[in-house]
Amino acid sequence: DSGVTQTPKHLITATGQRVTLRCSPRSGDLSVYWYQQSLDQGLQFLIQYYNGEERAKGNILERFSAQQFPDLHSELNLSSLELGDSALYFCASSVGSLAGVDEQFFGPGTRLTVL
């Protein structure tokens, strides 16, 4: 158990809908990262937040947005969902702001299925 929690574990929805994925980082970690992993694919970095502020942006679509709240939990919002958005979404957390330096602890992921 990494100490990072993600809800829900599974999500099934229809095209055009909007969903929110939630992540709670490890106690004491200030950074939260979001990743997308499609079937048998690598980890696609989406976005990083550090202490409530956006820190780094990856290949995140305009239909996707995220935020980190004062209690440090984070939400990833996916809207106008398409079939291709079906994937495993991981959240990770780390102590500091330097993503390339700090060890990241990954949550169990949310499996999103868009029908």
Add this chain to the structure above:
Amino acid sequence: GQQVMQIPQYQHVQEGEDFTTYCNSSTTLSNIQWYKQRPGGHPVFLIQLVKSGEVKKQKRLTFQFGEAKKNSSLHITATQTTDVGTYFCAGGYGQNFVFGPGTRLSVLP
């Protein structure tokens, strides 16, 4: 932009054989991390290398960072079925980082 490549994409070995995956960056890295993801699981941090030419060992796993800090390797001696999974490298470029596409290891008993 920064790119991190990994080879091979897939590797099938017989239990007891050795395995090596290579990670290459298009530009100089500040550091490199390795993660392992078991089938159906989430990535788990294995190690971080920072110094040029650094070599670190964890039981049967040996990690190397190239002298030019543009490549790295992970070598597993005498693979076991518990080594099955995808091994990712993540290249650090100061405040940014890039994950490689991963090498998927299958171990046949």
